[in-house]
Amino acid sequence: ETGVTQTPRHLVMGMTNKKSLKCEQHLGHNAMYWYKQSAKKPLELMFVYSLEERVENNSVPSRFSPECPNSSHLFLHLHTLQPEDSALYLCASSQEAGYSGANVLTFGAGSRLTVL
Amino acid sequence: KQEVTQIPAALSVPEGENLVLNCSFTDSAIYNLQWFRQDPGKGLTSLLLIQSSQREQTSGRLNASLDKSSGRSTLYIAASQPGDSATYLCAVLVGGNKLVFGAGTILRVKS
Numbered sequence: 001e002t003g004v005t006q007t008p009r010h011l012v013m014g015m016t017n018k019k020s021l022k023c024e025q026h027l028g029h030n031a032m033y034w035y036k037q038s039a040k041k042p043l044e045l046m047f048v049y050s051l052e053e054r055v056e057n058n059s060v061p062s063r064f065s066p067e068c069p070n071s072s073h074l075f076l077h078l079h080t081l082q083p084e085d086s087a088l089y090l091c092a093s094s095q096e097a098g099y100s101g102a103n104v105l106t107f108g109a110g111s112r113l114t115v116l
Numbered sequence: 117k118q119e120v121t122q123i124p125a126a127l128s129v130p131e132g133e134n135l136v137l138n139c140s141f142t143d144s145a146i147y148n149l150q151w152f153r154q155d156p157g158k159g160l161t162s163l164l165l166i167q168s169s170q171r172e173q174t175s176g177r178l179n180a181s182l183d184k185s186s187g188r189s190t191l192y193i194a195a196s197q198p199g200d201s202a203t204y205l206c207a208v209l210v211g212g213n214k215l216v217f218g219a220g221t222i223l224r225v226k227s
Binding site: 002004006040041042043044045056058090092103104105106107108109110112 | 120147148150152157158159160161162165205207209214215216217218219220
């Protein structure tokens with residue numbers, strides 16, 4: 001366990017379903033992130049939250065809706081997804097969301113999403 | 117736009133061999149460079165972080181170097197073991213607090 005816990009680990013959903021991915025960190029970090037890892041493509045940053053405020057939205061479609069109710073929890077709400085959205089969704093946290101060269105991200109194990 | 121390339125895409129070596137993984141990036145304006153390890157179906161584990169002012173970092177059998185001006189980094193693994201088999205990812209931290217990742221090198225160490 002890295003201190004960043006993601007649930008569920010696996011999710012299969014239809015295109016009309018609504019589901020949510022959850023991330024929880026026990027490290028006292030102030031920044032949290034969602035990354036998407038598709039097959040044979042580099043990880044892509046989706047969202048960054050700093051002190052519960054969204055500071056980065058990397059041109060992500062509105063069918064992905066993040067929520068950060070407090071500095072320890074991050075959700076990704078999913079609605080009307082497409083089969084091409086099938087991927088591993090990784091959550092990460094760091095002490096801060098600033099430009100420090102020592103800003104180390106701690107990743108969770110990921111949620112494997114399959115959209116039918 | 118920053119792009120990160122990792123070569124080779126896959127590598128298979130016998131146990132005990134020393135090996136080098138390569139990473140290149142197109143824009144030298146980075147805050148740091150990190151090497152991660154990813155096991156199948158798992159998240160990422162940070163291996164080494166090199167700040168932009170540093171040239172190398174070492175941890176056990178791992179040594180990573182950074183030549184920011186030429187946009188290159190190498191990860192050297194000494195005396196490879198089957199447990200080293202994994203995907204190795206290189207990422208650079210750029211403005212906007214973004215980590216830009218390469219596609220990874222899949223390493224298999226045969227016993």
